[in-house]
Amino acid sequence: MFNNLKNRFVSAIVPDLPLLPSSERERDREQRERDHQRGGHMRYLQMTDKIPYGRPSFLQLLTNDELRASADHNVRPIIVPREINLLPWATGYAECVNSGKSEWNEDQAAFCRQVLSDPEHKHPDLPYTYFGIYDGHAGCGAALAASHQFHHILHEKLVDCIEQLLPRDEDIENGKLPLNANSFPHPVYFQRRVSKDELIVGALESAFFHMDSLIAQDRNRFLYRDPGGCTACVTLFIDGKMYVANAGDSRAVLCQRRAGPASAVASGSGVAANQAESDAVEAAAYSYPTPYSADHTPETERERLLNVARLTPHLMGKQYVAMEYAKRPHIKNLGQRILCRQGTMKGWTYKTLTRDDLRMPVVNGEGKRSRLLGTLGVTRGFGDHDLLAINTGIEIKPFLTPHPDVRQRDLSQVVSIPDEHNEDGDYGILVMATDGLWDVSENEAVARTVFQTLSRYPTEKHRYTMVAQELVARARGKINDSGHWRLADSKAAATVDDISVIVIPVHQYYKEHIQWTHNYKNELEQRRRRAAEAEANNMAQEAVNVLNGIIAEEAHVVEEQPQDEKQAEQPVPEVKLKEKELEQEQEEALVAELNDETPQQTSLETVSESLEQVQLDVSAAQAAAAAETTTTTITIAATTNKQQQRNNRKGKGNRQ
Template identity: 25%
Template sequence: MQTPDELKAAGNAAFSAGRFAAACEHYSAAIAVLDQHPSPGRELAVLYCNRAAAQLKLQDFAAALQDCGAALAVQPRWAKALYRRTAALQGLGQLGPAAEAAKQALAAEPGNKDVQALLRQLEAALAAVAPTAGTASSPPADPTAAAKPAPTAALLPPLLAGAAFEYVPPADGIHENLLLLFHGLGDRPAAFARMARQMALPQTAALALGGLQEVPFSDGGRSWHTVFDDEFNLIEGRPGERRRVDSLLQTVAALRQLLANLQHAGGWQPHKVSLLGFSQGGTVALELARQQQAAGQPLRSCVAISAALLPEQLAERQQQGAKGGSQGGKQSGTAALITHGSRDNVVRRALVDQTADVLRSAHGMGVTVHSVAGKAHSMPQGPDEMRQLMQFWSQHLSRRPTAADLPAGAAAAGGELLERSAAAMGQYLSSPNTDQESVAGTHERLGAYGVVSMQGWRKSQEDAHIAEHLSDDCHIFGVFDGHGGPEVALFCSRRMPLELKRHPAFAAGAFEESLKQVFHRMDELMRSREGFTELEVLRRECEGGKEPDGNEEDTYDMLRKLVQLQRMTGGQQGEGKGSMDEPALQPEITIQAGCTAVVALIVHDQLYVANAGDSRAVLCRGGKAVPMSEDHKPAQPDERARIMAAGGFLSEIGGITRVNGNLNLSRAIGDLRYKMNNELEPKDQIITAEPDVLTQRLTRDDSFLVLACDGIWDVMDNQQVVDFVHQRLAKGIAPRDIASELLNSCLANDPREARGIGCDNMTAAIVVFEPSSGPLRHGSCSCGARSDEAEHALANGHHTCGSGSGGASSGSADTSMREATPVPDAAPPAAAAAAKA
């Protein structure tokens, strides 16, 4: 049987090796032996204090506090036990008692600088949460979550002294998590601080840090570790070269000291700290998380975008992992997510996989690798990629329930955090933009129409629409609800009418087929160089104030050109060594954005509605809503079968079925990364632009048609919208004004209270069929029958129009393409409108 001294020595050795759970076991065994001694004395207090230190490393603050009490029962004025008691109380969020314990420790050892620093931090935190005059004096349930002081330059260790940083306090005022952000090569922390503000992760403060070194010729861009030698040649991949690794390890050592400072002077425990890094900054984040894990101080989570450990490190770590195996003990592993684009020419996928293997096998970290089809080396672009990050954080960030999160006193649903996080990541404005864009007009063969769109609570407008007269007897209306950006919706609104008129099926009168083909034609055009260029122009035009995207490829390309220029102007003799030339990048043609589309084509008396996605069209017939489209959702059996057959997968996130963890719809134009299987027809891809086309022959009972995006249908059902429009038409209100009222009526007062309902972009088109001039109101059907005769025959089931495959003759579309001039809305006669419905 081992003696207490031997067990204590084994515990100390385990502690020094970072095996804190094993250390606790050895100390516990020694305590059990000494407990049998009639007067264990000081040695028992030492064991309790040592075990408390190990429990603090494991973040078991309650057990540590109990052990500190046992030690202090033997030695009441022992500064070390008082200091550890302070740390345990701080970890439990008991700032007042922690400050008192710190004062006792300082009284026992006045010169202890660690205790002095900790006491200052505790007093600052207490002052921050102290009630002001005239406010309630009851403290928050957890002061550490309620407020923490903003980090200052004094917390930076010597190596980071002078480095730029920017702190972003939590948007909701709850200091539950701290997110450290590391930029890519040649960037600055300001861009990542803006990103943190836009994401507005719940209960999360953010600290964007700047690299230690300045990148040559980059106008203030920073680097986290050495990249070039003294002659500005890249040092990557040189045999025996360790400057990169040594520089990285030096940086990470400084960052670990910063973490310690944040813990002791800022109250941020390691298990509440998460990391986010891009490319070179992602390498730093991964190495920092690895070292913290190895030291038994695992962080909360780590996200590395287009990043991996350095190849030199991987070789070393793989050897160490093969010899030593994974770590034991009870510690939990840091959750890590590494994202990588299939067209990333800077970080190879093999390095990403090797990094994941090393972190899993040698360090017990939970690592997920997420591949993004068609994406190059860049920060996340669009809500689909951001949703992947938000999903990860919703699962791994700590969350403290608040009154707002507990409907009817119950805990919020697990998926609600994801949806609320996605809503809080910058999609919503502080107040809605209620400016409206509208178009209105009349046509002698159709009637009055009005289309209105409004940005609403969203930070950008991604809807677009069309309302055009292709000829006297042919009219097209459409609503395009964009996602991932506005460019695809705008592209469709500009290109679709022209491409439809050009299509041979349209000229032949096969209108249903021409609508189907023109939807797919949009995807074809976007794959062309001309189409991609047009999309890029549209995207840039809509961006306005463009945020830096942290594209490290651009930095390397710029550096290559500048270095070559310097060599030429400096008269240097190029010897070909250390060349920065790399294989040319392929043009990025995978479109990240997409849009739903609902398009109505009215050819004389025939209505065709093509739909892909969850926008919707509804016809008012005799006052009743007649659906002219069906929403396309991944959970529908036919949609599910196609997605699975094409190699996609479905996941339930927050009660919503999503395709490949992202899109909550199954058909759309654009989204080309889901349409890359060359062995499948366009209609069979994971996400397809194939529309359903419904047709109706218009009669005197048909009053109007409504087309709208899901921002409307999320708030009202079909019949409610029909009733809303009908009631106002009966009062003589013009279609454009009705559409405007409809949008305002659907707009939410508060996104949080509405849970996102009524907070989307909104677009509605109302087409009124005038009784005196609309389809089948006078004249003849396209087959030659007079309208009254045709309607009588239709009512009795006898009339058949032999007008071709589309239901209208090829001659019914006037190829002169004359377009009526839009005029201000003319309200239909109230009595006639009321009589129709």
Template identity: 30%
Template sequence: MLNRVRSAVAHLVSSGGAPPPRPKSPDLPNAPSAQTAAPPEAPRSPPARAGSSAPAKTVEARASFSRPTFLQLSPGGLRRADDHAGRAVQSPPDTGRRLPWSTGYAEVINAGKSRHNEDQACCEVVYVEGRRSVSGAPREPSQGQGLCFYYWGLFDGHAGGGAAEMASRLLHRHIREQLKDLVEILQDPSPPPLCLPSTPGAPGSSDASHLVGPQSCCSSQKEVTHESLVVGAIENAFQFMDEQMARERRGHQVEGGCCALVVVYLLGKVYVANAGDSRAIIVRNGEIIPMSREFTPETERQRLQLLVRVYDLTQYEHCPDDVLVLGTDGLWDVTSDCEVAATVDRVLSAYEPNDASRYTALAQALVLGARGIPRDRGWRLPNNKLGSGDDISVFVIPLGGPGSYS
């Protein structure tokens, strides 16, 4: 077991963070066998129609406009979603087939700041199968066939929507790729403690604040836990996504950049990773718990050290009114954490606890509250201050209630 742990975590906690050599991955096309991460292939924007989620095999000129496939927008719905004058709020259709955990989602286009909505969103249930050995032979049988994680992502594009769309389609695949080496380790509820020497200059070597548990190792070593392995995998995935974007930008028409706010639920814990000025908060029994740190060019040096925050769902009894709210800066520019918490209380109290539509209604209320209503001098809030003229995207993830995270 100790050897498996050492092999799996070496590239997560030692210099470089590169994975060991491996054969072609069946999940990611054209995966190289060199000692670099096998990047998922960059897709082309889907045409302006609902239901198309399969990426194309080449990157060409991007389609004029696309929205998250889970919105299931018809061509007419896409036109309404692209209307700067009406700014109609978009949510998944109420067809009985809801997002995982009955997650609520709502979005609205900007007031003319850019031609299209440059936000993107993703909500997936991702299965991770353990990686085969370097020789290609299956590994020894483990406790289970693989692991499943829940994934939510908001991507706020700037100077174009290409980067946000690309990240929304590929970042969770990078996370899955990084977790493949950890499947057996994470399935073992009590792996032996392992301390690896810190390598000067290695990613994360200067800060161990995200590691939990007693620091029983000597000062030149750091303790490796399940939690720190997942944190390292997510951080590596962000880095590889960034590197892939830089490569694609040189050879293809991937315009702009993007902020990324991602939530991963795995084995009882919620991991929140943020790179940019989006924000996540938990509202639990009226209490506000910040779950992200906003990064601007001035705070960029702190980004890698503070990328991921962890919340242990098993440590608290959650009720159906406890939620994790994710929003792009279009929400937070005009809405405080306290105002969001007040909206959570007001909207959810109007619905029965077992009504799954309550979380979509809450997401819509948050978007409408930040957008405001049209008046002679633009979009205005009830206090007559300017509403948000930016794209606004919101996820509301319930943390309690039957079946929420089974």
């Protein structure tokens, strides 16, 4: 019951990982117990406690029989995907097991296609694609864990900086990021500007450290039986760029070719399948490799390792010495002067040899035979938390690091002329492989093989798979009558290690990126068109609302106007009475003047007194009825003007 629950939990975490039938798992468990009781080695499918052993899911090896057939050390079959559509862009993949170095193929490979989505939906979703290849040693647990979990960790790291990574509308319109939009415009919150490239590189680096710590945590919980360690080579395609992160001695090489007479042949311009071999050789003559990673071995990292030992001498446990000698010292050389260098020294110096100098150097050997503490041949990667040095029991992990080297390439800066049909040569074919390939193959030879094979398969959809298969076949070689694997071309010893190769057509990704950019431009135009239409509709609606408001206001004014005019036409009764009295007095005065010939002075005084009395009365009326003050004042002013005109006419008449 517990095993069923565990299997369901694993399938929930890794749904694309095929689980073996319960009956087969039970038989394997019983067989392992019997082998353990007998003290023998396990000869059946080895299972880790957290993730069951298996080959990459895109190979679709679902049964025990298929897994055992793929791990046949005598035949060393080359395994390729059954369906090339499972990998993006028709990417090629091939692998083969070692010749008996370990029971199972300890290499692992993985890929993942994901999208970074804006939670507020203000910016377009940003797709990305990841490829990873992992070379396990001292067990397959670390490689399995990385192949199934690293892409989840990387996605979390990218989501952490999603606000800065998502493209803005102006970036899409311009076709590339402007200089001022490629970094944080937040000097208030940050002391320095951080570019998008630095964010992505930081996400890769932190994902490597997180993966290593996760393996350590699972080891402490006894979730792995033999975790061991592994190297890691990862490629991330995002935002029109290619990022390669490597820790260990796996390698990524970008194979390119200059445009030449054979460009059309290699790119598939309709040349027949039986084209002469000379054409393939001519196609490869213009090829050249560009390394996108560096091997991390005790020899290449000798300076860093010696510096760690010099600064922390307790890690050597009085068993090793942090020195490099021009000649291996012997006891007979005690007291003699010997050339050496220590730590980060670039040059050499002399010192007198002592007994402490007779200890084993932290780094010994050269080339692929160099070893850290006489045990390990790689210095970066995941795992190795339990690894101890041979014969001394000194922990090796403090000298190791998961920190990767990260290199990048901006594909928008690549110049490719369509008429030359050299897209694969200009953008390059990225070959990612474990050290099983690179131990016996030079970068230049791999580049030649890539374009020779592409020229033989100019139009086939599986042409990149054929490239991967050809690379594995050449590194594996052929077995001779003595049971030794030899290279076919030179009869030299072939590799006895596991071989895994991924062949990625970079131009196919960039075509996809251009299409995504074009689609988003169209979407952006439609979005802006809809926004403009919505804005126009809103403006029209606002105009209608304003017009309706004006009409309603005018109707309200029309309804109130008659009542206001009626009230204006009806003066205060007292004011009307005073006006009538004034007119009557004026008429009487006029009659008196005409009949009795009253002197002009008396008539004017009478009129003046009458006007003063009327003004006082009008002021009182205005205080009583403030609302009609304006109308009354206008009426009195008009009356006064008339009276003055009459008086003026009277004065003229009297003078005459």
